[in-house]
Amino acid sequence: xxxxxxxxxxxxxxxxxxxxxxxxxxxxxxxxxxxxxxxxxxxxxxxxxxxxxxxxxxxxxxxxxxxxxxxxxxxxxxxxxxxxxxxxxxxxxxxxxxxxxxxxxxxxxxxxxxxxxxxxxxxxxxxxxxxxxxxxxxxxxxxxxxxxxxxxxxxxxxxxxxxxxxxxxxxxxxxxxxxxxxxxxxxxxxxxxxxxxxxxxxxxxxxxxxxxxxxxxxxxxxxxxxxxxxxxxxxxxxxxxxxxxxxxxxxxxxxxxxxxxxxxxxxxxxxxxxxxxxxxxxxxxxxxxxxxxxxxxxxxxxxxxxxxxxxxxxxxxxxxxxxxxxxxxxxxxxxxx
Amino acid sequence: xxxxxxxxxxxxxxxxxxxxxxxxxxxxxxxxxxxxxxxxxxxxxxxxxxxxxxxxxxxxxxxxxxxxxxxxxxxxxxxxxxxxxxxxxxxxxxxxxxxxxxxxxxxxxxxxxxxxxxxxxxxxxxxxxxxxxxxxxxxxxxxxxxxxxxxxxxxxxxxxxxxxxxxxxxxxxxxxxxxxxxxxxxxxxxxxxxxxxxxxxxxxxxxxxxxxxxxxxxxxxxxxxxxxxxxxxxxxxxxxxxxxxxxxxxxxxxxxxxxxxxxxxxxxxxxxxxxxxxxxxxxxxxxxxxxxxxxxxxxxxxxxxxxxx
Numbered sequence: 001x002x003x004x005x006x007x008x009x010x011x012x013x014x015x016x017x018x019x020x021x022x023x024x025x026x027x028x029x030x031x032x033x034x035x036x037x038x039x040x041x042x043x044x045x046x047x048x049x050x051x052x053x054x055x056x057x058x059x060x061x062x063x064x065x066x067x068x069x070x071x072x073x074x075x076x077x078x079x080x081x082x083x084x085x086x087x088x089x090x091x092x093x094x095x096x097x098x099x100x101x102x103x104x105x106x107x108x109x110x111x112x113x114x115x116x117x118x119x120x121x122x123x124x125x126x127x128x129x130x131x132x133x134x135x136x137x138x139x140x141x142x143x144x145x146x147x148x149x150x151x152x153x154x155x156x157x158x159x160x161x162x163x164x165x166x167x168x169x170x171x172x173x174x175x176x177x178x179x180x181x182x183x184x185x186x187x188x189x190x191x192x193x194x195x196x197x198x199x200x201x202x203x204x205x206x207x208x209x210x211x212x213x214x215x216x217x218x219x220x221x222x223x224x225x226x227x228x229x230x231x232x233x234x235x236x237x238x239x240x241x242x243x244x245x246x247x248x249x250x251x252x253x254x255x256x257x258x259x260x261x262x263x264x265x266x267x268x269x270x271x272x273x274x275x276x277x278x279x280x281x282x283x284x285x286x287x288x289x290x291x292x293x294x295x296x297x298x299x300x301x302x303x304x305x306x307x308x309x310x311x312x313x314x315x316x317x318x319x320x321x322x323x324x325x326x327x328x329x330x331x332x333x334x335x336x337x
Numbered sequence: 338x339x340x341x342x343x344x345x346x347x348x349x350x351x352x353x354x355x356x357x358x359x360x361x362x363x364x365x366x367x368x369x370x371x372x373x374x375x376x377x378x379x380x381x382x383x384x385x386x387x388x389x390x391x392x393x394x395x396x397x398x399x400x401x402x403x404x405x406x407x408x409x410x411x412x413x414x415x416x417x418x419x420x421x422x423x424x425x426x427x428x429x430x431x432x433x434x435x436x437x438x439x440x441x442x443x444x445x446x447x448x449x450x451x452x453x454x455x456x457x458x459x460x461x462x463x464x465x466x467x468x469x470x471x472x473x474x475x476x477x478x479x480x481x482x483x484x485x486x487x488x489x490x491x492x493x494x495x496x497x498x499x500x501x502x503x504x505x506x507x508x509x510x511x512x513x514x515x516x517x518x519x520x521x522x523x524x525x526x527x528x529x530x531x532x533x534x535x536x537x538x539x540x541x542x543x544x545x546x547x548x549x550x551x552x553x554x555x556x557x558x559x560x561x562x563x564x565x566x567x568x569x570x571x572x573x574x575x576x577x578x579x580x581x582x583x584x585x586x587x588x589x590x591x592x593x594x595x596x597x598x599x600x601x602x603x604x605x606x607x608x609x610x611x612x613x614x615x616x617x618x619x620x621x622x623x624x625x626x627x628x629x630x631x632x633x634x635x636x637x638x639x640x641x642x643x644x645x646x
Binding site: 061063087090091092093094095096098099100101102103104107108109110111112122125126170173174177 | 548550551
C-alpha cells in the first residue's frame with residue numbers, strides 16, 4: 001500500500017543509524033520504516049520519545065545530523081529520492097517541497113534579526129518579491145497566523161515574543177515558503193493547553209486553505225484524533241501500525257498501539273492499571289495465523305527462526321507490523337515490500 | 338511568628354502569619370521617559386567604564402586635533418632647544434634633538450591608534466573567518482588548523498611578534514602583521530568554540546530547512562551570533578596591540594626612529610632619565626598608560642554588556 005503513485009512523500013525501508021564512540025559500529029535508530037504522506041493529507045506520527053519519529057521526519061529534508069546517516073532505503077519527495085542528493089539539489093526540495101517547524105520556536109528564530117526581516121527574507125528568496133512587497137506580504141502572513149498587531153511584532157526580536165507567538169511566526173514563515181509538505185515536530189511542547197489547541201487549529205486551518213500536506217509528530221493521541229486523517233505509530237525505530245484515524249482508534253491491532261490507546265485517560269472509563277491491554281510487554285509482537293491475531297513474545301518467534309517483521313495489511317489502508325508464520329503466509333501478499 | 342522551634346507539627350493558622358506588607362509602588366526613574374534618557378544611562382554605567390571612555394576620548398581627541406593644538410613639527414630637530422624642561426612654550430619639554438615632546442606624543446597617538454586598529458581588524462577578520470569555517474564544517478581541516486593554533490598559542494604573543502618582526506624586518510606594516518598574527522589564534526579559538534555550539538542551534542536547522550546554502554547560514558545567520566565574545570576580545574586586543582607595538586619599538590625590533598611612536602619616544606628618553614631629563618620618557622609612557630587603561634576598562638564594560646544579553 002505504501003507505493004501509491006500519487007503520494008507526495010513515500011518512504012521505503014528507511015534505516016538511519018548512528019555510530020558508537022569508536023565510530024565503527026552503527027546502531028540503527030530508524031529501522032526499515034516505510035510510510036507515505038498523501039497530498040492534502042494530515043498524517044500523525046505518534047510514539048514515545050526515542051522511537052525515531054523526529055529522525056524519520058528529518059530524513060525527508062535530508063537533515064539527518066552527522067555522524068548519523070541514512071544507511072538504507074529511499075525517501076521519495078514528489079518522486080525524487082532525497083537520499084544521496086547533493087546540497088544544490090536539496091535546495092530545490094527544502095522550503096519548496098517540504099518545510100519543518102521545530103519543538104522550541106523561540107530558538108528556531110535568529111536572535112539577531114527582527115521577525116519582519118526573517119519572514120521578509122523568505123518572501124524575497126522563495127517568492128522573488130521586492131523589499132516592500134515582501135514586507136507587505138510578511139505583515140499579511142503574520143495577520144493570517146493570528147498575530148495581533150503585526151507591525152509591532154514584525155519589528156520585535158525573537159526574545160520579545162511568547163512561545164505561542166513565536167510558534168505562530170514559525171508556522172507563518174514556513175507557510176510563506178509555499179511548501180507542499182509541512183512537518184510539525186511536536187510544535188506545542190512547552191506551550192500551555194489553550195495555546196496548544198490554538199496552534200493545532202491554526203495548522204489545520206492553514207492546511208485546509210493551502211491544501212498542503214502535514215506530517216504532525218506528537219505524543220498527544222487526543223490531538224491526533226482531532227487533527228489527523230491517518231496515523232502512523234512508531235516504536236523502537238519501527239513503524240508498527242498505520243491506519244486511518246477512526247480505524248486506528250476503533251480497531252487497534254498492534255499490541256503497542258493497544259497499550260498506547262489503553263494509556264489514554266478517558267472520562268468515560270476508569271483508569272485501570274491491571275487492565276488486560278496494559279499487560280502486554282514491549283517485546284510482544286503480533287502473530288498472525290489464518291485470520292487470528294494474538295500477541296506473542298519475540299523470543300518464541302526467534303526460536304522458530306522467524307526474523308524480520310513485516311508490515312501486513314489487515315484492513316483497508318490499515319497495516320500492522322508482524323511476524324508472519326508459514327501458516328499465515330497468504331497474508332504476506334499485502335506486505336509493503 | 339508565634340510557633341516555637343519544637344512546635345513543628347502545629348498547623349499554621351492564617352493568624353499566625355505576619356500580615357504581608359506592601360511596598361508602595363512609586364513611579365520610578367525607569368518608567369518616566371524623558372529628554373535626559375541618555376544621562377540616566379550614563380549614571381547607570383559603572384564609574385570605571387566612564388573613566389575608560391574619558392581616557393579613550395582624550396587620546397582620540399589628541400590624535401585627531403593634535404596638529405592644530407601643537408605648533409611644532411614632530412620630526413624636525415631644533416639644535417638650539419635640546420632637552421628643554423616642560424614650560425609654557427614646550428608643554429612636555431623637548432628631547433635630545435630639540436623636538437617638542439608634546440608634538441611627538443600627539444603625533445604618535447595617531448600612529449599607535451591606527452596600528453592598534455589595523456592589528457585588531459586583521460586578527461578579528463582572520464579569526465572570524467577561519468574560526469567560523471572550521472567550527473562549522475569541522476573535519477580534518479579543523480584538526481589541522483587547531484593544531485597550528487595550539488602551536489602559535491604555546492608562544493607568548495609578544496615573543497611570537499618579536500620573532501616575526503625579526504624575520505620580516507622592522508617596518509610599520511610588518512609590525513602590524515607580526516602582532517596581528519600573534520593575536521589571531523585567540524580569535525580563531527573563540528569564534529570556533531562559539532560556532533561549535535551555534536551550529537547545533539535550531540535556527541540553523543530552520544534556516545537549512547527553508548533551503549539556505551550552508552555558507553549563507555554560516556555567514557549570515559551564525560557568524561553575527563558568534564561574534565560578541567570576539568568583540569570583547571577585540572576591545573582588549575586594541576590595548577594589548579598598543580602595548581606590544583610600543584614594546585617592539587622600545588626593544589628596537591619594531592617601528593624605527595625618527596618616526597614618532599610611543600615606544601620609540603620612551604626608548605629615546607631612557608638615557609636621559611638618570612641625568613634628570615625625565616620628561617622625554619615619562620610623557621609618552623603616560624600616554625601609553627592612558628590608552629591601554631582606557632581600552633581595558635572599556636573592554637570590561639563591553640564584556641559585561643555582552644554577558645547581560
